[in-house]
Amino acid sequence: MKVIEDIGEWQALRPSLHGDVGFVATMGALHDGHASLMQRSVAENDLTVLSIYVNPTQFNDPDDLANYPDTLQEDLRIARDLGVDFVILPGYEDMYADGYRYQVNENEFSKELCGGNRPGHFTGVLTVVMKLLNLVRPRRAYFGEKDYQQYVLIRDMAAAFFMDVEIVPCATVRECDGLAMSSRNKLLSGGARKGAHKFNQALRSAAGDAEVARQLQGLGFEVDYVVTRGQRRFGAVVVECGGHSVRLIDNVEYGQAG
Numbered sequence: 001m002k003v004i005e006d007i008g009e010w011q012a013l014r015p016s017l018h019g020d021v022g023f024v025a026t027m028g029a030l031h032d033g034h035a036s037l038m039q040r041s042v043a044e045n046d047l048t049v050l051s052i053y054v055n056p057t058q059f060n061d062p063d064d065l066a067n068y069p070d071t072l073q074e075d076l077r078i079a080r081d082l083g084v085d086f087v088i089l090p091g092y093e094d095m096y097a098d099g100y101r102y103q104v105n106e107n108e109f110s111k112e113l114c115g116g117n118r119p120g121h122f123t124g125v126l127t128v129v130m131k132l133l134n135l136v137r138p139r140r141a142y143f144g145e146k147d148y149q150q151y152v153l154i155r156d157m158a159a160a161f162f163m164d165v166e167i168v169p170c171a172t173v174r175e176c177d178g179l180a181m182s183s184r185n186k187l188l189s190g191g192a193r194k195g196a197h198k199f200n201q202a203l204r205s206a207a208g209d210a211e212v213a214r215q216l217q218g219l220g221f222e223v224d225y226v227v228t229r230g231q232r233r234f235g236a237v238v239v240e241c242g243g244h245s246v247r248l249i250d251n252v253e254y255g256q257a258g
Contacts, residue, residue, distance in 0.1 A: 002086050021048075022049070022141070024041055024141070028053075028070065031181045047085045049088060055124055104127045105123050106123075112149075113229070114249060126153060140167075172250075184248065209226045221238070231254040234249075
């Protein structure tokens with residue numbers, strides 16, 4: 001596995017790579033959900049590229065950015081063990097040499113759900129993902145369905161801009177108690193982690209969205225939203241953990257509710 005920190009080095013190397021390239025974009029703090037994306041890419045492509053970049057433009061809360069877990073050495077071990085061929089570790093100056101002058105905006109779905117109370121979040125996501133896709137030029141790029149809104153926006157962006165890449169959705173990987181795996185789970189204190197699975201249980205309830213939100217509030221969660229849209233129910237909550245807060249998101253297919 002080759003680790004590349006210099007984007008210029010990667011750009012010089014990329015034309016020499018042949019065969020199908022699979023790509024997994026992450027912010028590090030890798031877990032079994034990320035592992036499932038890498039495993040699928042390794043199985044379906046000749047080469048797999050992983051990026052690790054904590055993208056500041058998608059954070060509207062400075063504390064959330066400051067508290068984001070950093071486990072780089074463990075991340076590299078996981079990637080190597082799974083058969084990843086290249087890991088790209090860009091810096092801010094690499095990704096935003098333009099000072100973030102140029103941005104990718106979506107004006108409908110990005111304003112709902114996670115975009116409703118996080119101004120600029122999906123602009124940062126779409127901008128950095130387009131940059132990474134242009135750098136890596138993969139045949140396939142893999143995204144988890146835990147972040148289903150993100151997946152849909154990236155899929156539709158690739159189609160809208162005629163990008164020659166298949167955006168592949170991968171099923172949410174869960175802990176034994178049903179909690180969706182997330183890098184932010186590492187920030188949950190013992191007590192908060194013990195009750196966090198009740199978030200997913202509530203989303204699967206046959207009750208209406210408003211009642212589910214009330215149930216979650218009664219369980220001690222601060223509710224951002226609970227919304228059924230199309231064939232999915234989406235939810236986002238905040239858990240207080242002794243001086244810091246942790247935001248969790250999840251979604252279930254409509255047929256799973258109840």
